[in-house]
Amino acid sequence: MALSAVGCSSSDSSDGTSGSSGTTATTGDAGALTLYERLGGKTGLESFVKDVVETKILTDAELKTFFFAQVATPIPAGSPSATQIVVCFARFVGSALQADTYPGAPVADPANTNNPMHTCRDMIKSHRPFLNIGSANFDKFIGHIATSLMPLVKPTATKAGEITQAEFDALAAALTGTKGDIVSPTAPASGAFVKP
Amino acid sequence: MHARIVLASGAAALLLTGLVGVLHMPFAAPLLRKISPASLCPITRGTPAQIDRAHAVAGAAIRASARTSAPARPALGFELDKSTRADLDAWAARHGVSCENIGGNANLRRCSDVPAAAVGEPEGLGALEEVSFELRSSGELVDVETLRRQLTPAQGAEAAAQLERSVASTVGDPTHTGGVATAPHLGHGFLSSYVAEHTYSDYRATVSATNMGKNGVMVREQYLSVRP
Numbered sequence: 148m149a150l151s152a153v154g155c156s157s158s159d160s161s162d163g164t165s166g167s168s169g170t171t172a173t174t175g176d177a178g179a180l181t182l183y184e185r186l187g188g189k190t191g192l193e194s195f196v197k198d199v200v201e202t203k204i205l206t207d208a209e210l211k212t213f214f215f216a217q218v219a220t221p222i223p224a225g226s227p228s229a230t231q232i233v234v235c236f237a238r239f240v241g242s243a244l245q246a247d248t249y250p251g252a253p254v255a256d257p258a259n260t261n262n263p264m265h266t267c268r269d270m271i272k273s274h275r276p277f278l279n280i281g282s283a284n285f286d287k288f289i290g291h292i293a294t295s296l297m298p299l300v301k302p303t304a305t306k307a308g309e310i311t312q313a314e315f316d317a318l319a320a321a322l323t324g325t326k327g328d329i330v331s332p333t334a335p336a337s338g339a340f341v342k343p
Numbered sequence: 344m345h346a347r348i349v350l351a352s353g354a355a356a357l358l359l360t361g362l363v364g365v366l367h368m369p370f371a372a373p374l375l376r377k378i379s380p381a382s383l384c385p386i387t388r389g390t391p392a393q394i395d396r397a398h399a400v401a402g403a404a405i406r407a408s409a410r411t412s413a414p415a416r417p418a419l420g421f422e423l424d425k426s427t428r429a430d431l432d433a434w435a436a437r438h439g440v441s442c443e444n445i446g447g448n449a450n451l452r453r454c455s456d457v458p459a460a461a462v463g464e465p466e467g468l469g470a471l472e473e474v475s476f477e478l479r480s481s482g483e484l485v486d487v488e489t490l491r492r493q494l495t496p497a498q499g500a501e502a503a504a505q506l507e508r509s510v511a512s513t514v515g516d517p518t519h520t521g522g523v524a525t526a527p528h529l530g531h532g533f534l535s536s537y538v539a540e541h542t543y544s545d546y547r548a549t550v551s552a553t554n555m556g557k558n559g560v561m562v563r564e565q566y567l568s569v570r571p
Binding site for chain 1: 389390393394396397398400401404405408445446448451452453475476477486488490519520521522531532533534535536537538547551553555556558561563565567
């Protein structure tokens with residue numbers, strides 16, 4: 148969910164493919180480096196997502212409950228590991244920026260013994276049937292993403308790790324566009340993960 | 344007559360318990376979903392070990408980016424790594440605050456509609472929609488979080504600035520910031536944010552404000568122990 152913001156998930160097809168209709172500027176007014184490059188490319192995006200999940204989401208008393216499967220041993224059958232989620236997020240964003248392919252090849256994680264090869268899923272399939280996410284929890288989640296992205300905003304973004312306010316605004320708009328795909332209409336607005 | 348009532352009540356309770364047990368078996372899940380709103384089910388959604396594990400993963404990641412230990416570890420009047428569930432319950436009773444377990448997990452607690460004074464904050468900042476806590480399975484408090492929502496950009500900016508000044512007065516300047524705590528910045532648009540983090544090898548304090556559109560500005564604080 149985290150870096151779906153960078154893409155345009157509302158344009159995803161339901162078969163899990165995406166990417167050709169990304170609307171976020173790849174260069175914008177930020178000079179020669181593309182946005183994908185300034186976000187660190189594949190490695191940088193994966194690092195960003197990992198950091199948001201580990202240092203923000205897993206410290207949130209409510210949101211962490213949605214990630215208990217990822218800290219279980221073994222991880223329950225059908226659930227991706229944190230590593231696999233991170234790769235999928237980064238790939239999704241890269242695809243929306245027309246710099247990667249989604250869903251791409253299955254993501255390997257031998258540590259996830261029940262699901263060592265995970266195929267990335269689209270926003271609806273990866274959230275609604277399993278997570279029962281409510282509106283207030285979605286808001287908290289994207290709030291964490293926003294406060295993680297905000298320090299990257301610079302008046303003129305030309306280097307790695309920098310984005311412009313206009314790019315931030317585009318990401319914010321794309322983020323809110325994912326709400327319909329991710330939030331379950333029948334889920335309680337806030338509170339811990341409750342199996343649907 | 345009395346004995347028959349007791350016997351019947353006991354049998355009914357036993358039958359009900361058995362039925363609830365059966366309904367929670369995997370094959371009965373679809374039926375359970377149909378007849379019971381998920382939010383009402385009291386079954387625990389995680390284990391104390393999973394809560395500890397999530398905290399440990401987060402703590403390790405935060406410590407990796409820190410250089411020194413915190414000069415102080417304020418947590419709204421609570422003592423990280425010392426306060427216990429009994430302390431939280433006593434605090435709630437003292438202030439007439441209502442609290443509940445999060446998702447049936449006794450180590451995750453959320454208290455609603457908390458007066459600012461209950462956590463030592465100025466009344467002018469308004470009541471807190473939520474104050475949440477996490478305890479280790481060994482019983483010590485490791486996390487205190489607050490949430491205010493539906494604020495105007497001006498209210499959000501003032502609250503975030505005041506709360507951050509309070510943290511900085513005991514912990515020092517933030518180690519990491521983004522955005523500014525002003526009404527024009529927070530009012531700029533959806534997700535416009537201010538954040539100040541004080542990250543140390545044993546503690547992190549965070550104050551943030553985020554424009555959530557029609558839900559107003561959301562202001563959050565977090566006081567987290569990251570000791571191993």
